[in-house]
Amino acid sequence: MKDVRRGMDTVYDKRREMLPMPDKPTLMDFFKLRFYPARHVMQSATHALKTGQPERTVLACLLHDVVLNLGRPDHGWWGAQLLAPYVEERISWGIRYHQALRFYPDDEVGYEYPESYNRIFGKDYVPDAYIKEAHDFARNHKWYMEARLITVNDMYAFNPxxxxxxxxxxxxxxxxxxxxxEGLGFDNSPSAHMWRSLIFPDRLL
Known part of the structure; x- marks a missing residue:
């Protein structure tokens, strides 16, 4: 949309029909009514499942980009905040840092810099300092592979x-x-307001 900035995403697109959510919405309700068609994350999770990854990695792949329905900038951090009250810490940690790791290859696990990034950001693109710092922190963390496996499975998940x-x-x-x-959005969790924003995208305040 010409009158919406690039970082805003699907729930704010008035061309997209928004059906009412149940009174006590579940994660499945959000997938059906707010995250659809969710092809990318389902492809990512399917690849993780088929390659024998742990269930927590499969779930991380399924959830890692759902927050893009709210917005794009720093989606790793926003996604981790959205999901942290509902998943084990390693899952939300991996979702937080997958964003930074996507910009840095890792030959040991077969992760290459995405060719699409050359088109999106330009061949001379250098990530911001905070992205580099996040990568360096994650690279030396005991849970590094929690985030790296999200990026690895991401590579195979862009087939429309x-x-x-x-x-x-x-x-x-x-x-x-x-x-x-109580339903997502109504349980007074630290991220309940984010789920409510997905439930009620047309509210002015």
Missing amino acids: DVKETLEPFIDIIGRHFKQPK
């Missing part, structure tokens, strides 16, 4: 012709996502 479903992930979500009985 592949149709995935949530079916293979329902049990994984049930085992590893702490669904609040």
Whole structure:
């Protein structure tokens, strides 16, 4: 949209129909009514599942970019904040730092700098200092691979012709996502306001 900045995303696109959410929405409700079609994250999680990654990595891949429905800048940090109350710490940690790691190759795990970034950012692009600092911190952290595996599985998850479903992930979500009985957005968690922003994107205040 010409009148919306590039960093704003899908829930603020008035061309997209927003159906009402249930009174006590679950993560599955958000996938069906706010995150759809969610091809990219489902492809990423499917690749992680097929290559035998731990369930926490599969869930991290499934959730790592859902916050893009709110906005794009610093989506790793925003995504970690959105999800931290509901997943184990290693999952939200990996989501936070995958953003920075995407800009830095790792030959040991077969991760290359995305060619698409040359088109998006330019061949001479240098990440901001805080991105480099986040990469260096994560690279030396005991949970480095939690974030790196998200980027590795991300590489294979940009095929618009592949149709995935949530079916293979329902049990994984049930085992590893702490669904609040009040519903996401209404449980007074530190990120409840973010879920409400997804529920009510047309509210003025």
